[in-house]
Amino acid sequence: MQEKHSMGMAAKRRIANTFAYIMLGIISIVWILPFVFLVFQSFRVESTGVVGYVFPHKWGLANYVFLFSAECNFLQWYFNTFIIALFVCVLQTAMQFMMSYTLSRFRFKLRKPLMNIMLVLGMFPGFLTMIVLYQVLKTVGLTGDNAVPGLIIVYVASSGMGYYVSKGFLDTLPKSLDEAATVDGATKLQIFFKVILPLCKPILIYTILTSFMGPWGDFIFAACIALGSQTGMNVAAGLNSWLQPANISANFTHFCAGGVIVAIPVMVLFMFLQKYYVEGVTGGAVKG
Amino acid sequence: MSNKYRIDNVAKVEPLFNKRDEELAALKEKRASSSLKAEEYVTSVEAVKCEALDGVIELLKTEKHELALAKKDLEAKVKEIEARYDVADKAHEEGSMDQKAYEAEYKTIRNELIPLHKELLDYRKDLLKKDQGIIFAKKDKLEASIKKIEGLLKANKANCKAKEIEKEEFLARKEALEAELKELEKAKAEVKREAVANEQAQFLLMSKGQKFGYKFVRFFESIPEKVGGLGKKIAKGLKKLVINIGLFFKGLWDTFIHGDWKTKISYFIMGFGSIARGQWLRGILFLLFEVVFILYIVLFGGHYLGRLYILGTVESVTGDDGTVVYGENSFNILLYGVLTIFFIIAFAYTWYVNVKQNRIAEQIIKDERKLATAKDDLRAMVDKNFHTTLLALPTLGIIIFTVLPIFFMILVAFTTYDANHNPPLNLFGWAGFDNFAQLFKWTNSGGASFSMTFGQILLWTLVWAFFATFTNYFLGMLVAMLINKKGIKLKKLWRTILVFSIAIPQFISILYVSKMFASDGIINNAHMWIQRTIFKAADPQPIPFWDNQWLARITVIIINIWIGVPYLMLIVTGILMNIPADLYESANIDGASPWQQYSKITLPYMLFITGPYLLTSFTGNMNNFNVIYLLTGGGPKDINMFGNAGKTDLLITWLFSLAINDSNYKLAAVIGIMVFIVVAVVSLVVYNIIPSTKNEEEFQ
Amino acid sequence: MAQVKLTNVKKVYQGGTVAVQNFNLDIADKEFIVFVGPSGCGKSTTLRMVAGLEDISGGTVEIDGEVVNDLQPKDRHISMVFQNYALYPHLTVYENIAFPLRLQKNPKLTQDEIYERVTSAAQVLGITQYLTRKPKALSGGQRQRVAIGRAMVKDCKVFLMDEPLSNLDTKLRNQMRAEIILLRKRINTTFIYVTHDQTEAMTLGDRIVCMKEGGYVMQIGTPSELFDWPASKFVAQFVGAPMMNTIVCDLVKEGNKYFVTPFGYKLPVDGEKLELLRSRNVEPQQIYLGVRPEHVTLVKEKKANSFPVTIEVNEMMGSEYHLHAATEDGTKLIIRIPTINLTEEERAKMVSGQVINIAFEGKAMHFFSMKTEYNLLTDNQYTADKEPLEEEKPAEAPQVAEPKEEPAAEGEEQEVKDE
Incomplete structure (x- = not known):
């Protein structure tokens, strides 16, 4: 007990803070990722439907071009x-x-x-x-x-x-x-x-x-x-x-x-x- | 009757009153047979009353005396016990009694004293009652005496002066009695305070368990009192209302009777009085409103109002060639009927204001003050009546676009308006309470019953609201505390990342996330890849996020966390900063662990401040249309449920699909009303429980 | 520059609580009147009724002979300084002070004229260098000056101040108090000043209106009148610090002489007070004997008409001692003794537990009736203002047609709750 105490507040806090940073990192990823995926998908040109992968096989601006075309x-x-x-x-x-x-x-x-x-x-x-x-x-x-x-x-x-x-x-x-x-x-x-x-x-x-x-x-x-x-x-x-x-x-x-x-x-x-x-x-x- | 004078010994007082009543009856008979003059009758009656009251006072005095004696005995006893304090003090000082025994002795003495004090209080209360009774009796006697003297005065003018003096003396005595009564009230308040203090002392001495038991009992004891209080309040309110309505009509009548001719004409031609008195601006406005109203009723509203009771009888007819000859439109009849009713109410109010204006104007003229001119009226709009000016537009908008539609839809719940009765091709009619009766019919020959489905969905709505509110609340708090933790750097970055997700329109993020969880979405793809490559599963199946009812329900709650936590994080951060730092500092000195600091300081503070917010967020989640509709659309659908409802449907989304997909407006309206009732009940109950009763003046 | 007259002014809030009972006061032109009393006594409410910020429930307020009950604040020709300054945060000091002038539609008030007035006011108040700052950048004292400046530039008949110094710290407050006295000489108009601090009231006021919780006026008079001839125990204890000692005892009359009997001693009354007691032929009765701490004298040797007290606490204030002492029968007294009159040896004796002998100065004793708490030696014209308690519940009043049993029935209710 005494041993642990002498380990010091600073060390204890460092452990706690490391844990907090890991948590915050995970949280940030979870909150950001869907939007990153969304942006990736908007550049996908090989198909227009829902797919199960994140990175487009073929990148391009076709989707944006479509949005500004007369047909839409x-x-x-x-x-x-x-x-x-x-x-x-x-x-x-x-x-x-x-x-x-x-x-x-x-x-x-x-x-x-x-x-x-x-x-x-x-x-x-x-x-x-x-x-x-x-x-x-x-x-x-x-x-x-x-x-x-x-x-x-x-x-x-x-x-x-x-x-x-x-x-x-x-x-x-x-x-x-x-x-x-x-x-x-x-x-x-x-x-x-x-x-x-x-x-x-x-x-x-x-x-x-x-x-x-x-x-x-x-x-x-x-x-x-x-x-x-x-x-x-x-x-x-x-x-x-x-x-x-x-x-x-x-x-x-x-x-x-x-x-x-x-x-x-x-x-x-x-x-x-x-x-x-x-x-x-x-x-x-x-x-x- | 005896109760008024607070007499305990009813048996003794009864003969007194009986005797009085007999004598009074005899007098009455005599008077009826006109062997008694009116004045004489009065004096005799009052004399009889006085006599009876004398008896009452005597009785009260004896009773009071007895009580006082008993109280004295008790007081002696109390003093005796209290003397033991001194004995203990002395022993303690001399050292013949150790601290522990000393304290124990004190406690036993206190415990012995408390019931005695209570008893003493009771005595004092009883004594006060007797005093009150005596004063009431004396007062009544005085009043009777005064009446008697008045009677004598009338009967015997000669003796006038002496009696007059006597009367004055009586009046003075009456005043003295009233003063005495006031003193008594004060004494009573004192006793009451003492009773409370006594109770508190008793409470403090209790053990924890006793305290709990005491509180528990008190809570239930207080219920009848509270209910009674509420009942009394309602009764009082009703009484006031009735009186006010009476006064209102009396006022109208009086104004008409006592008003001048301008006022009288104004009862029929609105604004006439104002114009005649030179206040032409408001006068013309009144007049204009009346003209518009009459035109509206005659040309448009009157017809619909007249058909409101039946909602139309002339059916539309479809010819052989497909052309339709439209008949009456129930929808329009209902809508314009309601509009007309609103218009009539507005007119009635304006008419009343018009009458009131006349009354006020007459008063002003009588007082020889200046009437407000048109210019004054305009100036008042930006000064004295600026609030009316500001409110006019927003209120009008709310009345037309919220009150009117809600009123209309409430009425729809009492009609047969659905797909088979859909104007303009079909008529619908009144249905009374039939739609509501469906809520209580447990079986339905034609398939799933409305009531069962309603029950299931209501239950899920409440469960959803509970979880959606509290998961967000606690996780939001957790994230906020993580970010605000001492020593964490880049606080602003973490916060901005979360706030980022608020900035993106919800429908985009929710729709995209819902596709992520679809059977061919990214999540399932990753899941299957893991199954195949890591667990070597031969034929991995996608997780049925949206097809299994339990999984779907859990998933919506989890995704809702993703949506809601950033908001909560912002709110909680704001509040966390406001918790006084010295609270934590003193807790630190007292040696509280982080968990204790959280549970004893942060959480209670938070709950106190955000109580009202939690309530609104709960009711908001009950009606959280966007999340459910965009994520699951209510699915997975269940054919065993009424109206194509799904397992994650909330009342609000079900209402929507009933109205839009099935055109079942009548049941949608019923659900809408039920949602209102549930929200209102939840709000009312919670609002009375949460401690943060807002005092809006406090901040100014 | 105007008289102000309040006649039977009354304030009743919705729900029936009375904030101000019949308030009668004639304020002379250029007089400095202070309303003083504990919080909740209705002093601010009265001031706000004069200002027009609060409706007047009854009675009339006249300014310069004109009834202003129905006039808007702006038409009453008043200026007002608020407790929390009420400076407009988005305007600079200059704009704040110029605000009331710019709102006036007076053609004489040209831009130059406004500049002239604002700068001269700023000069007087010593805030010229802050004119371009926003209020946020000012200290409490400076803000207070701006608030006063804003009130000053207007031509007003009455200058109202609502606890203007209570948000300042003690040192600044003393300084500003002196400045207000100077300001008053300069502005030379009628002042009404509200405070809860009796020192402010005593130092500033030509006359003081002392009020009590519930909106009762207890006394109106000059500072020395209030100090020397307090009309009641309340005024006596409110004015002067430390608080006046009040001792329950009997007033005894023996032939031509009057005695008081504090703590079992029998002290003769002499001088002016005796004359007054005689001329008023005061009945012997139980009284509160009032003695101010500074009117208790230290007696070196025990002699007739002095009595011993035990010191409990000694507060050394520098120029004087405040002794908290107890008499033989346990009554607590506060005694104020100037340090300068004591020898070193005597000072050493002023410690807790020491017994000292004290005496009361006969001319400085006050007698308050036990029953009414009013001074037996003054005419209490204010008692007439005291309304019976029933008046406090006007909400109940309209229901006249109640059956006679009502009081009993109500009593019954209370009984039920009691048990």
Whole structure:
């Protein structure tokens, strides 16, 4: 016992740290590998289906060339998604911020009921509404080929319900700022724009980032609203259609290449704004 | 009645009251036969009451006296025992008693004292009750006396002045009594505090097992109290609601009756009052809304509202040549009917606001203050009512795109809307609770029963949510702690590698990973290569990741770890940094092992902070559509299950496939409602258990 | 530059808790008023009602003769300094101070004029070199100055300060306190200052409003009035440090003379206090005898009207000793003795366990009624403000049509819970 003790803290720690490094190495490999495989597959040109090996027998850019050729709608999908993401990130951020700002900074009679109602509404599965929304949008003519504006409306309209994270952030800004501004003679509008909004940069960037990323990943609403149209789909729905049993053998490598092209801009954006994302996620969870 | 005065000896008090009642009855008869004047009647009645109350007070006093005597005895006994403290102290000081015996003696004395203290408390409570009873009785007597004097005053005007003085004196006495009562309340609070302290002392002296038992018993003891409290709350709330509704209509009526002609006209032509009083902006808005509403009802909504009860009767007819003559569309009737109902509610509210505006405006004019002009209204929109301005758009969006559809789908659960009743070609109608009844029908002649499948899927949904939440939680915590471990370098790199996987749109990674686990995917290929080359297996079989139900379930949970851990790592890292370092330092000094530090500091802190997050993540996982749908699509499918459900289907994915593949909207709606109920119940229960009750004002 | 008048001002929160009971106060032009009291006494709430940050539940607030109950804060012509400074983090010091000026739609306030005012305020406060910094880069004291500067540049009738010094450390606080006195001379307007620190209150205030938990005003008066003639035991103990000793004893009247009986001794009352007791014809009764630690004198030899105490703890404060001592019957006393009056030998004796003789100075004794805790020798006009306890539950009030059994029934409930 004494012997072991004299072996020293340093040695003990070294063993523990070596073990930790090995663990972290394994974890990193497990988390990275699928993406590496995906990239490899996107360069495979000898066949287009699912195969059981990692390294292509023949490397080439044929899959990428296919994506940008006229015979495929990928560019259209990409463009659709980009437009949707652009509108959604602006409008959704605005809606969410209006909601969370109001709930955080004002005390009015209907505040608690409103929050409770939204809590209850949030407990209903979102798909329930889709059946109705599809029919409504169809009557207005915003489905199929015109799915893009329809999707924007669907994404944006109810986004006030996702106010939690920004409200958590706003709650941490001291109330005396508002009060000081009130005494200084600012109207509520001026407080909003001149005092609070400039302080909300981190959370605004977080909201913009998440709402911009949302449309790239959502395929279920997109597939439903764009039902039956090749040009109305977004990237996710389009790529997903390539993996349906009927198409997979002809399109698996195309899917991989498309995945890479979709992932790159989102990833670049994400890496730049990582700090804000981490802050938002952490803050959101702690505040519940 | 006797209870009000806290009399224990009911037998003695009964004759008193009986006598009183008899006399009162006699008086009443006399009055009825009009041999008694009204004033005389009152004075006699009150005199009788006074007499009875005198008896009650006497009784109470004797009872109180008896109690006081008993209490005195007890107090003497307590003092006697307490004297032993001094004896022990002395012996200890002199050294004739060692530390251990001394402590033991103290403990025995304490243990002996506790029940006595309790008894003493009971006595004090009883005494307080008697005091209260006496005060109530005295008060009632005073009131009766005052009434009596009033009666006398009326009867005999001459003697007026003297009686007046007497009355004043009585009133003063009443005040004094009230003050006394207040004192009593204070004493009561004191006793209550003492009772709590006593209980605590008792608790501290218990052994561990006793403590557990005590807590256990207390928990169950407290249930009826809690339930009772809830019941009382509900009853109170209901009462308040009824009163408020009454007041609401009374207010409307009063405003109409007492209002001027402008207000009265506003009841029919909205905004009239406002326009007439110069507040033209809001007036015109009210008026416009009314016009739009009437036009909507007349031209559009009224028709659908009228058909809502039957959802259409005119069938579509397909001609021989394939052309279809469309009849009524049940879907549209239901949808626009609901929309119209919403519109009517909005109109009713606006109408009420319009009436209220009139009431307020009249008051302002009466007070000679200034009415808000149109300019003021506009300015208020960005200042005083800025919150309304901000909320208008988001709330409207939620009402139209969430509330309305959900309301609609709830109604669909009560219809026959499915593949065979699919508008516009077919009609559907109301079905009452038939769809819900299917949840309780265990057998189904036409194949797999809905209820059995529902039960299985619900169970799997809960199991999945549990594992998905907690595997992620603990593994995420582990990874975060690994990265944040002292002495680990390149922290940022490790973190970035994990965050990297968040940045890639989920559908790409999940779809690709699902193909990796397919029978011809990379994993199985590697597996077969290993089997062939290392184990020399002749005919290696692929592992049926997606075809065996158990394997599929385990695989989705494992892949979900891969998906979810990076998020958890981020969250946990943030919280880990916030744990005060001195907690660990003091634990280190106290000699806690790393495991103890984790289990006694990190984990409790973490659970406390992330309690609400765990809850939302649990309910979120219950509805985790993406992972299941993209990985397995619900499969492996099972023909023994209803509606083509699979072994990894969650309620939410099953709902989806029922609605999209089978067009079975009615059952999809039923499942949706059930999902809501399950989520709500889980949330409610967990929310009441977790300790981190959020106080949102705390941070400001 | 205005009078402020609060008439029956009241604050009741939703749910019925009363934060401020009937509050009446006339503040003269250019007066410096301090609200002091322990936390939760409603002093800040009162200030915020004057500022318009809190709705007024009852009564009126007048500034310069105008009722401002329904006016927005910006229309009340007030400036306010907040406890946590409330500086706008995204603006520089200059922009922070200029903020209220820029919001005014006053054509006279040109860019130059604003520059002029901001820089001169910065000059006064000694923060000129920080004008381009953000608040984050400033120390606590500097931030406080910026906050004061922001309040200063506005033309205001009333200057409100809500615990402006409580976030600073002791040394800085003393320094800023002196600066506020200077500032006051310079600005020369009406001040309302909220603090929980009695030293601040005593040094700054022309008059002090002493408040107690639950929103009761206990006394309004000049610092020396509060110190010499505390209206109640509460005020007596709140003002002055260390706290005043209060001893339970009897006030005895023998013929024309009054005596008090602390720890079984019988001390005569003399001087002004005796005159007052006589003229008011105070009944003999149980009282709290109040003696400030500095009014306990050390007696070298045991003689009449002195009594021995045992020292338990001796706190050496430098210029004085704070002795915690116990009398023969176990009553604890605090005694404050200037070091300068003691010889070296006597100082050596001031240790735990030593017995010393003390006496009370007759003119510095205070008598508080045992029952009401009010001073027997002052007119307690504030007692009138004390509302009966029932008032605290206005939420219950509207339900008038309750059956008469109600109190009994409620009592019953409590009984059930008790058992």
